[in-house]
Amino acid sequence: MPARDLFHNAVRHGLEKEGWKITDDPLSISFGGVDLYVDLGAERLIAAQRGEEKIAVEIKSFLGMSVITEFHAALGQFLSYRLALTARDPQRKLYLAVPDDTYNEFFQLEFTRLAVKDYQLKLIVYEANTEVIVQWIE
Amino acid sequence: MPARDLFHNAVRHGLEKEGWKITDDPLSISFGGVDLYVDLGAERLIAAQRGEEKIAVEIKSFLGMSVITEFHAALGQFLSYRLALTARDPQRKLYLAVPDDTYNEFFQLEFTRLAVKDYQLKLIVYEANTEVIVQWIE
Numbered sequence: 001m002p003a004r005d006l007f008h009n010a011v012r013h014g015l016e017k018e019g020w021k022i023t024d025d026p027l028s029i030s031f032g033g034v035d036l037y038v039d040l041g042a043e044r045l046i047a048a049q050r051g052e053e054k055i056a057v058e059i060k061s062f063l064g065m066s067v068i069t070e071f072h073a074a075l076g077q078f079l080s081y082r083l084a085l086t087a088r089d090p091q092r093k094l095y096l097a098v099p100d101d102t103y104n105e106f107f108q109l110e111f112t113r114l115a116v117k118d119y120q121l122k123l124i125v126y127e128a129n130t131e132v133i134v135q136w137i138e
Numbered sequence: 139m140p141a142r143d144l145f146h147n148a149v150r151h152g153l154e155k156e157g158w159k160i161t162d163d164p165l166s167i168s169f170g171g172v173d174l175y176v177d178l179g180a181e182r183l184i185a186a187q188r189g190e191e192k193i194a195v196e197i198k199s200f201l202g203m204s205v206i207t208e209f210h211a212a213l214g215q216f217l218s219y220r221l222a223l224t225a226r227d228p229q230r231k232l233y234l235a236v237p238d239d240t241y242n243e244f245f246q247l248e249f250t251r252l253a254v255k256d257y258q259l260k261l262i263v264y265e266a267n268t269e270v271i272v273q274w275i276e
Contacts, residue, residue, distance in 0.1 A: 032249030063151055068172055068218075069211075076214030080206075082174055111170030115221055 007061040011097045011126050012040060014133040015057070020044045027056050031084040038081050038094070054092040056085060057124060062102040071112070078121055097124040100134050147195040147262050149235045151177060152271040153195070158182045166192050169222040175234070192230040195262060196224060200240040209250070216259055235262040238272050265275050 012022055024041030040057040058077055064070045074096055082094050098107065103125045106112055116123070116137075127137040143211045156265055162179030178195040182188045196215055212234055220232050236245065244250055254261070254275075263273040 006268050032252060033247030034249045036206070068174070072214030072216075072218055073207075074214065075217060076210030076212065079213060079217070079257065080210055080253060083256060084249070087252075109171030111218075111222070112170045114170060114225075115218060118221060119183065 003063055006063060006129055007063075007099065007126075008059050009123070010128045010131040011057060011133075013131040014126050015040070015042050017131070018034065018044075018133055020055070021123045026061055029081070029084045029088050031088050032086075035085050039097075046051070052133050054089070055098050056081065056089075056092050056094045059097045060092070060099075060102075060114070061128075063097060064107070067102065071115075075115065075119065076119070079119060091120060095122045095124045095136075097126055100125050100127050103135075139223050141201055145201075145237065145264075145266050146177065147255070148195050148236075148266040148269040149195060149262065149271075151269040152264050153178070154182050155218045155269070156182075156271055158193070166264075167222045167226050169226050171223075174219055174222050179230070179236075188194060192227070194219065194227075194230050194232045195235050196232070197235045198237075198240075199266075200237060200244070205240065205244050213253065213257065213259070217257060221259070231260060233260045233262045236263055238265050241273075 014109055016022065019043040021042060021044065022042050026037040027041030028051065032041050032082045039057040039059045042055050044053045046053050049058050058081065060070060060074050078096050085092055085094055122135055124138040154160065158180040159182065160178060160180050164177055165179030167174045176194040177197040180193050180195065182191045184191050196219065198208060198212050200201040200208050216234050218231065223230050223232055261275040262271055264271050
């Protein structure tokens with residue numbers, strides 16, 4: 001299986017294990033003249049609120065040559081998708097899924113922490129081999 | 139000459155024609171554990187203020203397969219460089235240089251206009267063949 005699909009499936013299965021129903025793979029959003037595609041859309045019942053929680057998840061593997069180049073692409077995608085979701089589907093929360101090793105190294109740098117804070121990125125940290133969601137970071 | 143260099147030189151020469159002195163090609167910024175490289179750094183004397191104006195310019199050709207993929211990368215770079223400049227060189231203004239045909243089409247879409255406004259992108263619009271800066275957009 002190509003590495004990209006391996007990471008994609010890890011997050012998909014990790015979400016399913018936590019009770020999420022995958023509704024879109026990918027989730028398309030048409031807005032303001034462009035068609036955007038976020039990797040996954042998912043929903044989960046919140047019994048206490050008698051409602052449904054909806055999320056969109058962009059999955060990054062950080063397997064490429066340069067972690068900073070991949071981070072730039074991820075940051076641009078996240079902020080672009082958030083603009084479109086705010087207009088088209090404001091109840092849906094957007095997350096960036098990152099592998100645990102990348103989170104434990106690159107995402108602990110002062111630069112990355114400031115970027116995550118300033119641009120209010122929400123993160124899902126996942127473990128690719130075990131297909132488990134390790135952490136949700138709002 | 140590779141197309142990328144052609145666009146790079148067009149912006150460089152366009153700035154020089156407007157009295158800018160290119161001081162860095164590329165401009166490096168070390169901040170918070172990462173090394174970032176913006177395509178150009180330039181300075182110009184402002185006689186009236188007896189001071190110097192400083193800019194950093196990231197040059198995009200938008201020659202790739204997908205304009206939206208290039209835009210995501212550009213947006214991520216711009217916002218990442220702006221974070222680093224705010225910390226390390228706050229007087230320097232950051233611009234994204236885009237070719238006039240891309241500006242006249244993709245940048246007129248509702249999506250792109252909203253992204254430029256919301257994320258406060260500053261743009262330099264250039265004409266690659268004549269090596270002229272057509273417009274500065276704050």
